């Protein structure tokens with residue numbers, strides 16, 4: 001946090017000192033970060049991952065793995081060892097749920113995508129109603145921090161495989 005604040009202050013100072021931010025392409029955004037924290041400095045565009053408390057777990061309460069369900073159906077989200085906070089609220093040991101439908105998260109260094117297969121619950125919801133086509137589907141939960149980044153280590157549920165009846 002102190003490093004980030006320092007970077008922010010330096011960036012702000014540079015922006016004030018420069019004529020306009022748009023007309024100063026020769027001042028790369030990475031420079032202030034390297035000066036402030038040479039050892040661990042990521043590019044200024046990278047988002048830091050939030051640490052998850054040891055043992056934190058996400059799990060799908062319902063439907064059960066292997067269940068046959070009629071669409072629409074309820075998906076209930078469970079957490080152990082970490083709490084829920086709305087997106088944008090940076091509180092220690094919290095996050096908000098993301099439901100991955102027929103998707104696995106593979107990139108842990110970017111915010112979780114937002115689309116029909118990566119559904120965000122940024123208000124802090126702990127259940128939802130899902131409508132899916134008949135057939136076999138996979139559900140996964142991934143907790144994201146205030147910036148929709150997976151925690152480090154990621155807090156993810158086991159996969160729940162369901163069959164939606166025709």
Ligand SMILES: [Cu+2]
Nearest residue numbers: 087120144148
């Ligand atoms: Cu999110």
